[in-house]
Amino acid sequence: ERNFKAYQADEEDFAVTVQLPTGTLQIPAGIVSIDTDGAGGVDSYGDGPREPKFFSINRQFALGEDVTASLLADAPLLGLDPADITRVTPGLSVSGNAPVPQAGVLYGFVDDWLSAQVQLRSFADSVQVLYEFEVDVYHNPAIDRVLVDGRMPLDLTSPPDREALAFLPGYRSALVPTRPGDVFVIDVTLPTGELSWVADDLGAWATGPDGPPTSAEVHQFGSEAETRQRLEASAALLGIDPAEVTATLTPSASGTPNPWGSPGSSGERVQRSWDRPVAPGVSIDVRVDMTLGQAGPHAGSVRYQLTFG
Numbered sequence: 001e002r003n004f005k006a007y008q009a010d011e012e013d014f015a016v017t018v019q020l021p022t023g024t025l026q027i028p029a030g031i032v033s034i035d036t037d038g039a040g041g042v043d044s045y046g047d048g049p050r051e052p053k054f055f056s057i058n059r060q061f062a063l064g065e066d067v068t069a070s071l072l073a074d075a076p077l078l079g080l081d082p083a084d085i086t087r088v089t090p091g092l093s094v095s096g097n098a099p100v101p102q103a104g105v106l107y108g109f110v111d112d113w114l115s116a117q118v119q120l121r122s123f124a125d126s127v128q129v130l131y132e133f134e135v136d137v138y139h140n141p142a143i144d145r146v147l148v149d150g151r152m153p154l155d156l157t158s159p160p161d162r163e164a165l166a167f168l169p170g171y172r173s174a175l176v177p178t179r180p181g182d183v184f185v186i187d188v189t190l191p192t193g194e195l196s197w198v199a200d201d202l203g204a205w206a207t208g209p210d211g212p213p214t215s216a217e218v219h220q221f222g223s224e225a226e227t228r229q230r231l232e233a234s235a236a237l238l239g240i241d242p243a244e245v246t247a248t249l250t251p252s253a254s255g256t257p258n259p260w261g262s263p264g265s266s267g268e269r270v271q272r273s274w275d276r277p278v279a280p281g282v283s284i285d286v287r288v289d290m291t292l293g294q295a296g297p298h299a300g301s302v303r304y305q306l307t308f309g
Helices: 067-078 082-092 141-146 224-235 242-248
Strands: 004-008 014-020 023-029 031-035 054-062 102-111 114-122 126-135 151-155 173-176 184-190 193-199 201-206 213-222 261-264 267-279 282-292 300-308
Touching: 023 054, 023 067, 067 082, 067 102, 067 114, 067 126, 082 102, 141 173, 193 213, 193 224, 213 224, 224 242, 224 282, 224 300, 242 267
Parallel strands: 151 184
Antiparallel strands: 004 031, 014 023, 031 054, 054 126, 102 114, 114 126, 173 201, 184 193, 201 213, 213 300, 261 267, 267 282, 282 300
């Protein structure tokens, strides 16, 4: 079964009218496409057709057209930040000699189950603007049951069920996402105690459309100091020797190389993982990836890969 539909204009653009919670948006579009989430256009799992949840409206701006002015005019309806528009679009202006396509993303409103964003792609002779609207990404009944006021409980004293991991009925995967710069807190309960993960997202997978979860994954991105603190806080409760954490995050010195380090363009990059059983039917693989000495909010990451059964 196909879960994808597209309409392409022949000579003249479609005159697309989009009714939004913020008002009515008019877009001249060359392509309009409709897709479902989790199927990639084709239902590869054989679980049957899905409800449409992703809508993309493709507009082409030719040489000389003002992309910035057009998006600024639409900003109130789309919930776009004008400062983001003026920051991103000048670098994507049509120049006629762009050596490679360039891209940018503008994030718009989140209104209950509906969210909006704009993708921009700059080519040598045009700028392609994709007005994208998604259903159930940031709010849906499954997410709203478990994520309340930015916090999500997760009991790992035994394998969690579908509801605990925000699965919608009939789906083999679940995702609790955030917008760039946003996070939420997962309050984890283990047989050894409790800890909190500041998460950028949580993904989970199941045996079938209504089967039990088999795995989940939590990502944390942050500065070097944040990554150190998060790994150290989790280590003791997950059965990781704190001395191993210290050794992993110590830069190489003359005659004392870090066995988990490798040279990188921004400094020494360290990568290491620990796989620990934490409860009957629950194990966690902890993976750290960090550039030592790198400044900024994206120096490191900790990934928790949870396996059930």
